[in-house]
Amino acid sequence: MDLQYLEENLSGRMVCPGSPQYQESCRLFNDLYPTYPKVVVYAAHEPDIWHCLHFARSHDLTTVVRAGGHSMAGYSVCEGLVIDVSGLNRVTVDTESSTAVVQAGTKIYELEAALEAEGFHVPGGGCPTVAVAGYMMGGGYGFTSRYFGLNCDNVLSARVMLADGTIVRASAEENGDLFWALRGGGGGNFGVLLDITYRVHGLGKLHGLRLEWSLQRTMQRREAAAALFLIQERFLPSHAYPQLGMQLLIQTDPDGGGKKLIACLTWVGQRSGLDEAVAPLLALPGTNVTLSLHAGYSEVNARLLSKMEAIPPGIRAYCCSHYVDQALDLPQMEALLDFYVASVPNAFAIVAMECYGGKINTVPSDATAFYHREALFDIFAFGFFTDEPEEQQSLAHNWIAQLNDFLQPIGNGHAYQNYPSRELPNHAWAYWGPNYPQLQRIKRKYDPDQFFRYGQAIDGRGATERTTSPLYTGP
Ligand SMILES: Cc1cc2nc3c(=O)[nH]c(=O)nc-3n(C[C@H](O)[C@H](O)[C@H](O)COP(=O)(O)OP(=O)(O)OC[C@H]3O[C@@H](n4cnc5c(N)ncnc54)[C@H](O)[C@@H]3O)c2cc1C
Incomplete structure (x- = not known):
């Protein structure tokens, strides 16, 4: 595997076993599942992600994306290639239209600071170092969610790089099925989320x-x-x-x-x-x-x-x-x-x-x-x-x-997909309930080769247009 070829094409940093930064580059917030990738790339801009995807596909390398690294089940590190987007953390606020474009690696504290400076707000979670990518795609709950909705309820559109390197926009008008899936379908399933456009709200103290x-x-x-x-x-x-x-x-x-x-x-x-x-x-x-x-x-x-x-x-x-x-x-x-x-x-x-x-x-x-x-x-x-x-x-x-x-006797059988547990039986039903078959169809459409996969990834194999997949494990 010619990692040098990959490195030559990158603007961002590449870390491999043996490098002084390697141990640190493998770590997540929850170090319960130590995992050692062949290579970690800290993307400096979107073309780096394209090069990573191209390289991973040509070398059949398992690949996951990491933003804030707060997956409690350790799903943002793998034994192949980790694309770390934490450096993509720009927030651009448009005060005229009350919208903000937020790059996927932006941490909640960076998002809230940028919005507060302009008198705006979008619901953010309790932990300041969680990043918007995983947070939003799992739903995104915070103190102001009873007033403004979940974080994902405030999304107007998102840009995603698919496994083949093409970039698609998802909104109510374009790729509406992907737009539906990104809001709650969970991180790591459809492509690399690049940025999110939010409707933001004026909020004082x-x-x-x-x-x-x-x-x-x-x-x-x-x-x-x-x-x-x-x-x-x-x-x-x-x-x-x-x-x-x-x-x-x-x-x-x-x-x-x-x-x-x-x-x-x-x-x-x-x-x-x-x-x-x-x-x-x-x-x-x-x-x-x-x-x-x-x-x-x-x-x-x-x-x-x-x-x-x-x-x-x-x-x-x-x-x-x-x-x-x-x-x-x-x-x-x-x-x-x-x-x-x-x-x-x-x-x-x-x-x-x-x-x-x-x-x-x-x-x-x-x-x-x-x-x-x-x-x-x-x-x-x-x-x-x-x-x-x-x-x-x-x-x-x-x-x-x-x-x-x-x-268990108190609960309704469902669990929050942003607090994943590897030991949860029937996780697809627990996280997505009857929405799962639709997620499977969308997975199959946007990631037909199941390039993005991990322990609890949405399984698009066998999903059909009309019927419930046999892999669907709802009650
Ligand atoms: C201490 C703590 C406090 C928390 N508090 C809250 C809270 O108040 N409210 C709440 O709703 N949640 C909360 N969470 C849960 C948090 O929202 C999830 O763990 C979330 O998925 C973390 O996102 P991340 O980007 O930081 O993590 P990561 O581990 O980087 O990513 C999580 C998942 O998303 C995928 N992913 C990351 N970036 C991308 C991308 N660019 N494109 C595609 N897939 C991507 C990863 O592969 C992984 O599967 C908390 C978690 C912790 C550990």
Whole structure:
């Protein structure tokens, strides 16, 4: 394999085994699945991607694309060629038309900073170093999604380089099927996403509020469960309070080891509206207000979720996700909190609930490839662990397995494709539900040779125009 030939054609950097940067170039956010590519190319511009695809096809080299490297299942590194697009991170805002063209490798913090500088916003996730490519193609949930929709709901068009090197634009007018698939179909399936054109929204400062409940004693857990139940009853019917963004964390305080329920709330609009909305919550026994601020989106997001920053770099994790579409009863809330306190293996492992409703749930489940429009919330867990002591890995693994057993009867059988797990049975149904056969047909059309493939890639083989593929594994 003539890697020198490839390198001569590149403007970007190429890293191979033996190079001082090699170990670093193999790493993802979650280092659970160490994988060693033959070559990693840091694309400097779009022609580099073209050369990589051409080279990979002529050498039959397995190829994946990496943007922010946050795939929890490790799907953005492979043993062949990794095309890293993190250097393609330009954001161009058009204030006249309220649109922004965002290159695929742009990180959420880069996107929000560029938009905020012009007084604009598009929903972004909690983790600032996630990149838009993977985030958007999996849906893209953030604090303002109940008000502005998922990140993918704000996409006007996208440009994609297909495996044969041709570039196509996908929008409502052009290649509408691909446009449908890119919004929720998940990264790494149809081609290399080059850039996204968003409809952006004028947004000034937001209100942020963090409420906490201790979980240490049984009585305190009952109080916290009552708060969870009230949040569900008051805010989660899909029409209620779309201005209110909510992420609920069940976690262990890195400072003192105390276990807590934390409600991170944001509000678009006047403070009086937030005060009215949360008054019944504040009146509950055991409620502590630990943060209140009025600031730009990035600051509110960062400060509300600041406790997650205590997660040390290089940490590894198992994860799981379950969508819930039927309201839980109070004993189920109590059981969830009791379960966490009794079973959590270390101070880093968290359970979180991303609350849906509002604009997210106004979009029909088949209008885009993102199926989960009936959900009340996504409940997910990151079973983080460090290398020491050695048994941490099996403890974290067992914890996620127990949590899956606990959550399965509560969930609707679906999982968020942006929190993928290699161990999820029937992943196609879990991520895409009845939208999967259509995704298979689109995969077959735009990537007929199945060039882009990984453990949970959409499988276009056998997909036909009329019938459900035999590979489709829905119930
Ligand atoms: C700590 C943490 C916090 C998170 N918080 C949130 C959150 O608040 N909200 C939310 O919705 N999600 C969240 N996520 C999930 C996140 O959205 C997904 O992991 C997302 O897929 C990451 O995208 P990436 O580009 O950073 O990752 P990558 O690992 O680079 O890519 C993810 C997938 O997309 C593919 N891909 C990457 N770039 C391209 C491209 N240019 N063209 C085609 N395919 C490509 C990869 O091959 C891979 O399959 C979080 C994840 C982590 C680890």
